[in-house]
């Protein structure tokens with residue numbers, strides 16, 4: 158599965174804790190991240206991460222484009238609800254695309270834990286079927 162990992166600055170510590178704790182599961186998947194989040198994850202956990210640009214510089218939009226192209230299966234986005242973000246429209250656009258394309262989106266650690274445990278149990282394998290079907294439609 159292709160998993161996008163994104164964290165606002167106030168949530169980056171949480172993201173490191175989360176990816177460290179779940180690295181035994183995450184290491185079997187392809188990880189994508191916005192620039193700063195991705196650099197931190199790979200430095201602190203050793204997990205390989207495909208990085209796009211930093212969020213405020215277009216990274217959220219790049220992840221959104223991957224969602225629209227069916228190239229991301231899960232989005233884990235630790236949003237900071239207490240700080241205004243200059244690129245709020247990009248954040249909303251990414252979340253909107255997750256809803257348009259039925260991509261599981263966790264916006265906090267509590268939901269992300271349920272999602273990753275579900276991933277381990279095969280609860281998200283329907284994504285493989287969706288991808289196969291879309292491949293046949295082309």
Ligand SMILES: O=C(CO)COP(=O)(O)O
Nearest residue numbers: 191192193194211212213
């Ligand atoms: O701002 C972000 C998401 O909206 C995250 O971007 P960075 O990972 O580059 O800090």
